[in-house]
Amino acid sequence: MSESIAVVPVRGGMLPVGADEAVAEAGGVALLAGSGVAKAAPELPAVRVLTAELGAPAFRAWAAVLAPALAPYGAVLLPASPDGRDLAPRLAAELGRPLLAGATEIRGARVLVARRGGLLVEEVEVEGPYLATLQPGVRGAEPRSGEAEVTSLELSVDPDSRDPYVVEELPADPATMDLAESSRILAGGAGLSGAEDFELLARVAAALGAAPGATRVVTDQGWVPHERQIGTTGVTVDPDLYVTLGISGAVQHVAGLGTPRHVVSVNTDPSCPMMAMADLALVTDAPGLLRALARRLGVEDG
Amino acid sequence: MAERFDVVVVGAGPAGSAAALVAARSGLSVLLLERGPFPGAKNMFGGVVYCRILDTLVPNWWTEAPVQRWVTRRQTMVLADGQALTVDFRNQNWGSEPYNGATAYRAEFDAWLASKAEEAGATLVCSTTATGLLTSESGRVHGVRTDRPDGEVEASVVIACDGVNSFLAKEAGLYPNWSADHYTVGVKEVLALPSAAIEERCGLGGDEGMDIEILGGTGGVPGGGFFYTNRDTVAVGVVLSVAGLRDSGRRPEEIIADLKAHPAIAPLVRGGELVEFTAHTIPEAGLAGMPRTVGDGILVAGDAAHLCLAAGIWLEGVNFAIGSGAFAAETAVEAIRAGDTSARGLAGYRRRMANSFVLADHKKLRHAPHLILGERAQTRYPRLICQLAEQVFTITNPDPKLGVRRWARRAMRDSGVRLHELAKDAWTGWRSFG
Amino acid sequence: MTEASPFVAAALKHVAVRARVDPLTGEESPETWGASDADLAALEWALRLGERWSMPVLAITVGPSPAETVLGTAAAAGASHLVRVEMAGDAPSRSVATALAAALAAYPGGPVVVCCGDASPDRGSGSVPAFLAHELGATGALGLVGIEPGERGVLAATRRLDRGRRERLRVTALAGAPAVLSVEAAGVRLRRAALPAVLAARDAPVEVIPGPASRSEPEARVRTVRRGPYRPRAKVLPAPAAADPRARIRALAGGRAERRTPQALALDPEQAADHLLAYLRETGYLS
């Protein structure tokens, strides 16, 4: 099989989550497209970099101009970040290639893809060239060593292409920062229920000197503001202590987790991925345990 | 304009689906309301359906009902500390047509029975809760209110099959002397095991199943236990007196954990992975606690009418629910045809039940709950029985055997059983079960 | 749509919303079937856009006949046109998108906006909406957490980015130049259908359109060889930044060396709470 390449959409010089991993998985060859690509290039563990300064995100238009440059490569990888996930199908369609979305490992013509949020994995065999998106957080990557060879491509996008118009970009809420920088996190998932449980979780967290966090299922329910979400589309954290209550450990969640020294997981299902990661896995009812903790820490009432 | 049906059935459990099936089959327009996203979504029970009652409703039901295993082996087990005496009955005839009992999952069984009602022409609407009755000034029920916008439905007859603690029956004034003591609580765990392991441990063939009813083993809290086999899970649980549980200060999970650790049960559940933990209230008081089942424009069936036998060693309710639901519907059909759906026009319901197993079994067993849940049957008799068995089976060489009479006397003394009480309970038992 | 009015569409997938996965074999036992929360949110947005722009709402699904249950949900909530494209339930993303696009483009009046869920619970690629946008030649705004309908054919949307960021987009959509939106389950709940609508929906007619007989060409080149439970792969760790080699080794080994053998305990919540606090004390997080 011919060479692989990672395609990395860049916004104002900022790399998407999982960019380094996609580049490492592709063997150090990358195409950076977007705005501020020259600034972003040195941050990647790449040996050979193509850059294409294309401006604001317009994936339909990008796909049309990037496709020819990618045609020679056998496997084209993108990080499964929000931008990567949207650009990949457009590129796959332009290139007439199959798309393997949500891959966890690329082994030439054999690719592992996560299903059901990462409870399952499928091994697929592809004939010929393909595209894949790689789940952030599944492989890690060593920081780059040495200079990469950078070639800039002169491409221009069709201004009339039908893409949404980007009005503005909203930065992460400063409130997320205390989560990102916390050395202890107590996070809750769908095993807890209702805003009430999460108010209690916040009090228990405070009593333990920890920041409260949540999964996307929880933030989607509106029980906790979105800024508290940990994972690929939430905040990336790297605490020493990570305690989870009723979290299954989907890839997109765990990907937002660095390498905590101590992981405690509470779940009624002893075999879910979060329990497999834990140093202390407690098989018990999470709401019950939360209440018991609150009583012991004297924070039952708000 | 409210929607209108001849009959509105509230609750698509076994009682409600049977009622809807019978009423729809007679050509009436029937609305079957269920609060869950589908019938059986949240319903739980121990695990065995005694389906004989289905013979008339769904001929050859066994060819299509979603069954886990056919029960060919029933045990009654008496537990004391570290001891067990088991009566083990195996009947290969139960493993073929027309079958006797089957283990089933409620999510599948209830959905299947409701689909039969739909095939017969009933309209099933899920994710919809009946929130109240429409009543006239005189107190006559003429429909229900639901939690949906424009959610009122008129009906000639409402059949309340909304399960234990029916608030529709309460609202209709049919639960005059409600008391928490009329209830037990059932708690069960479902444990996943490979089907081959289940078959080997219980000595079963391919689709055969075993059920065990257990007396004792609930740590002194009045109640009983059960163990049922599904295809690749087993259910183990306890039925406990609500008052007894409260007084004991123990949690039901602990009691199940102890039961699972008992040497007679442990080998059956070893290595099982917990896949489900559920609890549900059970009407237990028997005939004494039964509410009125007929009002103006309303009938009550199934658990809502307390038609459930859950006195320690029995766990039957689905059969009574189906039976009473069907009778309620027959009565409604008759009353609607006759143009009188007042309590008087619906009075045939009680008569139908009285002439069948539905009330006959409850009448026969009316003293049983008291007996079975009494302290003697709960702790002293199991101890007595087990101790007796211990003496009979223990070889005491070089001492000679004492003989049954002296063994019995010693066992009675040790377990605190008095002869006159034993005689009285035996009499009650004889009248109930004889 | 007798006079062939342009319409708003909602693409709904009939799927096992939850499934149990055997941790050893990876065997999947589907639990609850229906439309995912994200698809229900998409339906709600479609209904709101339809109301705002006075356009009918069409609900469409690709799958075998049981998939019509999701169309019933849509009809009860207010969708006036129901379409099912006949196809195997496990058809891959591109093939599903092709089938959706063909059915929508051929439908009289033509779609203005197509609302999808952001990712389905089973496959969860989120690529159907992107492929659909490509096939329809449409604008694609994917992974939205909020939509504000403006005047006919214009809307503002909030899209989720990574690292907690968001972006605000302006999307214009017309018949002939439609937009495909994919939305998360965030922010909206599907309205509760009125009882008369629920009853009427049972008889609502569904148009069934035959789908393509085979997979799209690129997807025919992919074959699943194995399914199993997810096992994390070994992660590459960046080398520690400490200056001298010994400090680096200590930094690498230290974190791990302290680690005790993982423990798994089944306890009741009270005991578990005690155990957890004891663990935090032992590891020095609590004094």
Ligand SMILES: Cc1cc2nc3c(=O)[nH]c(=O)nc-3n(C[C@H](O)[C@H](O)[C@H](O)COP(=O)(O)OP(=O)(O)OC[C@H]3O[C@@H](n4cnc5c(N)ncnc54)[C@H](O)[C@@H]3O)c2cc1C
């Ligand atoms: C593109 C994309 C991006 C995503 N990004 C993120 C992200 O950034 N962050 C994120 O978190 N998710 C993200 N997700 C969603 C992710 O796939 C999972 O759906 C989510 O993380 C699951 O959250 P959960 O563990 O709370 O819920 P579930 O997976 O539903 O797990 C709930 C757990 O609670 C347990 N439980 C249930 N009841 C009890 C009880 N009484 N006591 C104890 N335990 C109990 C269950 O056994 C289960 O393990 C993303 C998904 C996609 C497709």
Ligand SMILES: Cc1cc2nc3c(=O)[nH]c(=O)nc-3n(C[C@H](O)[C@H](O)[C@H](O)COP(=O)(O)OP(=O)(O)OC[C@H]3O[C@@H](n4cnc5c(N)ncnc54)[C@H](O)[C@@H]3O)c2cc1C
């Ligand atoms: C632990 C336990 C073990 C048991 N074991 C057995 C056994 O092995 N064998 C056996 O035969 N029986 C057993 N039973 C008893 C049996 O489960 C019940 O007797 C039987 O389910 C009664 O059926 P039903 O239709 O009357 O009520 P239910 O099955 O309770 O059904 C009531 C239905 O009404 C719905 N509903 C309630 N309120 C409303 C409302 N307001 N609006 C709309 N819908 C509503 C509910 O969602 C439900 O679907 C057991 C019970 C328990 C708790």
Ligand SMILES: Nc1ncnc2c1ncn2[C@@H]1O[C@H](COP(=O)(O)O)[C@@H](O)[C@H]1O
């Ligand atoms: N078979 C289908 N029928 C209708 N819509 C679908 C189908 N498959 C996917 N979709 C839509 O595409 C979204 C994303 O699905 P997926 O790309 O499979 O993750 C879903 O939420 C649906 O809105």
